[in-house]
């Protein structure tokens with residue numbers, strides 16, 4: 492049986508790429524990374540980019556080379572891939588629960604600088620037991636729910652109480668506070684964190700790091716009380732959701748799916764060869780599943796797994812069968828997770844192939 496070499500040698504021209512293909516505009520990536528690093532530098536903030544968006548070690552290295560303090564991963568499996576690729580300073584922003592994962596965490600902490608979060612005494616105690624057994628000390632941040640209502644302690648006083656608990660546990664070092672803020676919530680986040688800092692101070696606890704995150708309010712990151720670092724993820728590519736929120740322009744969107752029109756079943760519809768397995772079915776609060784660059788008035792109104800259903804506005808021609816279109820997805824992070832490879836484009840050419848090495852690392 493012949494070996495299947497998945498896109499090891501990319502075709503030289505964009506036209507020769509078969510579809511659906513995940514493509515990355517490398518000049519835009521570089522511009523997005525630099526803009527954010529310049530902002531962080533100007534405000535004295537450490538940048539710790541979240542790699543959940545790209546999952547590509549080469550881009551993590553580029554972020555560090557431009558000045559990032561380290562990286563952030565959501566899952567242990569992502570962190571293992573990044574450590575294997577030589578990234579040496581990693582924050583895992585996820586409660587690590589269960590013996591199997593705690594053993595992997597200890598193994599990881601032996602080979603690079605790892606820090607993580609906890610939002611309960613149970614999680615902290617699990618971390619402490621694993622670190623004691625391994626003879627290590629793990630820096631831990633208290634995850635705070637400042638309004639996004641995912642994980643996180645619910646009040647500033649609870650944050651200080653958990654900080655004190657972590658401080659008392661062998662194998663752990665209380666490092667600071669971490670939050671993933673709700674979009675548009677900068678003032679509320681700041682007030683919450685200010686209260687938590689005061690509560691920690693009242694208990695005599697030093698807070699070394701205040702870590703916030705996200706791209707939509709990125710340029711207001713410095714307004715959060717006591718903030719020392721920011722964790723943007725999507726900023727590397729941007730996406731349709733960020734354009735909708737006014738956080739960037741279409742020209743800042745670096746990630747797209749190249750698709751081919753395979754059917755024109757009616758004058759007001761076109762079918763492309765990218766469905767939910769390429770674009771994801773994440774609406775992210777928007778109408779439609781993506782933005783067609785060449786036909787901005789068209790809408791991707793429905794998806795099945797391998798078909799994207801486009802509505803062509805009345806009185807317009809729309810694409811012909813065989814024509815290629817470029818789709819900017821609603822949510823870049825989930826799209827990265829669907830593809831093994833991405834093609835890096837520059838100057839109208841395919842420069843190289845990237846393996847999306849941490850895709851699928853959901854454990």
Ligand SMILES: Cc1ncc(COP(=O)(O)O)c(C=O)c1O
Pocket residue numbers: 541543544563584670671704705706707722723724725726
């Ligand atoms: C904990 C955490 N930090 C940072 C980020 C990055 O956010 P964004 O993709 O908006 O930049 C995320 C994204 O989900 C996150 O969950």
